[in-house]
Amino acid sequence: MSERSPILVLLTADGVEPPPDLDAIREIADVRTATADTLPDTIPGADALLVWDIFSSALADAWSAADSLRWVHVAAAGVDAVLFDDLRRSDVLVTNARGVFDGPIAEYVLACVLAHDKLLHETEEFRRRGQWAHRETLRVAGRRVLVVGTGGIGRATARLLRAVGLEVRGAGRTAREDDPDFGTVIDSAHLAAHLADVDHLVMAAPLTDATRGLLDAAALAALPDSAHVINVGRGALIDQAALTAEITEGRLSAHLDVLVSEPLPDGDPLWTLPGAHVSPHMSGDVVGWRRTLSRQFLDNLRSYAQGVEPGPAVDKRRGYVPGTA
Amino acid sequence: MSERSPILVLLTADGVEPPPDLDAIREIADVRTATADTLPDTIPGADALLVWDIFSSALADAWSAADSLRWVHVAAAGVDAVLFDDLRRSDVLVTNARGVFDGPIAEYVLACVLAHDKLLHETEEFRRRGQWAHRETLRVAGRRVLVVGTGGIGRATARLLRAVGLEVRGAGRTAREDDPDFGTVIDSAHLAAHLADVDHLVMAAPLTDATRGLLDAAALAALPDSAHVINVGRGALIDQAALTAEITEGRLSAHLDVLVSEPLPDGDPLWTLPGAHVSPHMSGDVVGWRRTLSRQFLDNLRSYAQGVEPGPAVDKRRGYVPGTA
CATH class of the missing domain: 3.40.50.720 (NAD(P)-binding Rossmann-like Domain)
Incomplete structure (x- = not known):
């Protein structure tokens, strides 16, 4: 140079x-x-x-x-x-x-997991209505998480959730059983086959041709009742209309920090659905x-x-830094 | 027998x-x-x-x-x-x-810590108003916590918060530096002297003659601006009127799962203050x-x-099982 x-x-x-x-x-x-x-x-x-x-x-x-x-x-x-x-x-x-965003986003995902399982949003709703309504919450330890995306953000998320006692698996490009952060990694190309026992599904993958629409209507339908979707990746990882329909039915709930169109357009049902917790693309911004x-x-x-090539380089064909996703 | x-x-x-x-x-x-x-x-x-x-x-x-x-x-x-x-x-x-309640309450405290630092309640307020309002959150790792009460619930809380990267000390009956869960334990009789650098103050002590009103107006005043109080012990550990005044001023905020009078009476300002997140004594009830x-x-x-004495016995004079608080 x-x-x-x-x-x-x-x-x-x-x-x-x-x-x-x-x-x-x-x-x-x-x-x-x-x-x-x-x-x-x-x-x-x-x-x-x-x-x-x-x-x-x-x-x-x-x-x-x-x-x-x-x-x-x-x-x-x-x-x-x-x-x-x-x-x-x-x-x-x-x-x-x-x-830069690995640790902050991992913490944000944990916040969403706990808000869901400890009913924090519902408790605030009761508070606004002046209602003292005792309910039972969920033990977080032992809850089952699948993190889609095995890059730096997904890995930091897995480590943090495991430290709190959740059972975490990953979904990535290559299935394996001995990943240091995830243990089991399932092939994200067959996502729907691995969702039947997922309590929290965390979308933390880069948006590429391979991941666009990965969480489609069929995959959403494969999630069990009361499953919770967290998206800190990109809105287009998810079929947003299909997810909106599932939340409208009350079958699924979600924390969505990223959306297909940002800002979320006025009048979108995700603004007001009780089970949809949208935030303005801020999960990593500490x-x-x-x-x-x-x-x-x-x-x-x-x-x-100084003539030294900056790095690591993004693999432009894949759309992320190899070895991190 | x-x-x-x-x-x-x-x-x-x-x-x-x-x-x-x-x-x-x-x-x-x-x-x-x-x-x-x-x-x-x-x-x-x-x-x-x-x-x-x-x-x-x-x-x-x-x-x-x-x-x-x-x-x-x-x-x-x-x-x-x-x-x-x-x-x-x-x-x-x-x-x-x-x-029974140690692990569940520790998780609930972590949920409150994360909800505060990641601005989850404020984000829900913006969502209800249909506003896309990007804000910066706090990195949770490194935040400073004081857990008042070194019994089973306080210890489980300390271990979980440490696992997530927070810096945790305890406050108990006897000051010490080598506690396995807390490291440093300060003397809760001199609480106000140890609050100047506390981000999250967790009240998890039993209610006894020694702890009633422990977090009084002077101690609350010793907390730094923007400190966050979490009470999972008993309402009467805190001078609730003094805390309400601090929250009204916007100087402190709180998650209060226990209150001096339960249910919280109609018309109490804690029902509606933006910085007061009351819940109906449910933190341990998974x-x-x-x-x-x-x-x-x-x-x-x-x-x-079978003639065997059940245990461990509560020390009726102290008001808790010795060695656990």
């Missing part, structure tokens, strides 16, 4: 705070700031792109102008919004915010998260400026 | 389901059923009393008629409602539901809890009928 300062484009959006380490980034790189609209005019000659507005798919539209691009860093765990076929076929390196993302990028940028 | 079947009085109340093992209990003992009203007429000649209506203080009123009583079993962790001076001074053995209590008593009764 060259000895001059790399030219970096910071892809952001109106109202998004810049990386806290922007001054340090400017010491290493010649920084140009762009939004989706200005990216085609900003990216010519740039070596690197920091996708700070993580929901942006602007690079696809600016691709023909990206004449010098060698590296794209996505400040998110999931890179699905950024990937497209020309980028996949190119030599451009893609990295992501690997590891106080200080933007600084952590910023520092991770800065470390990668320092490597890049 | 005698070879005849013991005479057992089952103290219950209208609407309370009898012990699931009542048939097995009847095989061992001559069972008479009483309510608070009928206890004085029922207890003469009885060897043992099972306090199945755990909120009853009926024995105090029936004491002069308890001419043969040798053993009282309270189907609850806390025996505060049952103890009175004449019983304390007598030779009557008192046992309790030791251990599906099957009455059967577990029933079996524990049955085991004790079998010992008693």
Whole structure:
């Protein structure tokens, strides 16, 4: 790589705070700031792109102008919004915010598991109505969990849930029996065959061609009555209409931090169904998260400026960092 | 003890389901059923009393008629409602539901900790208003907890919170540095001096003369802004009026499963304050809890009928089983 300062484009959006380490980034790189609209005019000659507005798919539209691009860093765990076929076929390196969200999202999943089994939301409903209504809760230890997605987030989730006494299995690309975090991993291509005894189903997979719609109507129907679905991956992992129907019937309930369309559109039944607990894509965003993302990028940028390839690289065909999902 | 079947009085109340093992209990003992009203007429000649209506203080009123009583079993962790001076001074053995609630209440406390730090209740409020409002949550690992009460429930709570990564200390009768579950235990008589760095304060002590009003206005004032109080012990451990004032100001928040007066009276501000999450004394009551209590008593009764003293005994002067608080 060259000895001059790399030219970096910071892809952001109106109202998004810049990386806290922007001054340090400017010491290493010649920084140009762009939004989706200005990216085609900003990216010519740039070596690197920091996708700070993580929901942006602007690079696809600016691709023909990206004449010098060698590296794209996505400040998110999931890179699905950024990937497209020309980028996949190119030599451009893609990295992501690997590891940053593992612990925070694992804690969030545990919060959802406990809120469900200890009836916290229902108790708040009774409180709002001024009703003193004793009910029996569930013992969490021994409850059965299937975590779909055996990457860093899924693994941290499995370890935390096991520490609390739940029985956890995983679902991934390859079935196996000796996984250090999951023990048993079932083949996610045959998900529906493994759902009959699941109390909590945690969706923590990357969104790829292989996982889109993985939890379809047939798989949902294979879940037992009163099963609880938690989605901290991507909305499109689930057939949202089919899940909405199951929640409407009262057969399933869910905590959904990600949705097919975000923000959830006004009037969507998931806003008001008693068994649907939607949250605004915040499960991993603990106080200080933007600084952590910023520092991770800065470390990668320092490597890049010194001629060392940042990593680990996203496998652009698979859509995630191999060995982590 | 005698070879005849013991005479057992089952103290219950209208609407309370009898012990699931009542048939097995009847095989061992001559069972008479009483309510608070009928206890004085029922207890003469009885060897043992099972306090199945755990909120009853009926024995105090029936004491002069308890001419043969040798053993009282309270189907609850806390025996505060049952103890009175004449019983304390007598030779009557008192046992309790030791251990039954430890794991379930520890899980409930963890649920409250996570609901607070992950903003679950606020997120539900935004959902009810149809608002998509991204906010930053707190990393739970590393948060600082003080558990007041080093009995079985406090210990199970400490172990579970530590397993999730929180930093936990205890408060008990004797300060020490080498407790296996807590590490540091501070002297609860000087509680206020140890609250300045507490994120979550868990009240899990028995209610005794030494703990009544332990979390008073001065101690509450010593908690830092945004601290979170969880009470799974007894309502009277806390100056409820002073806590209500702190929550009204928005300085503290709380999950309160026990209250000074239960049910919480209509119109009490704790029903509606946004930072007050009251629940109806249910933290330990997991599906099957009455059967577990029933079996524990049955085991004790079998010992008693064989002439073996049931145990461990409650220290009636202290108000709990020694070595567990």
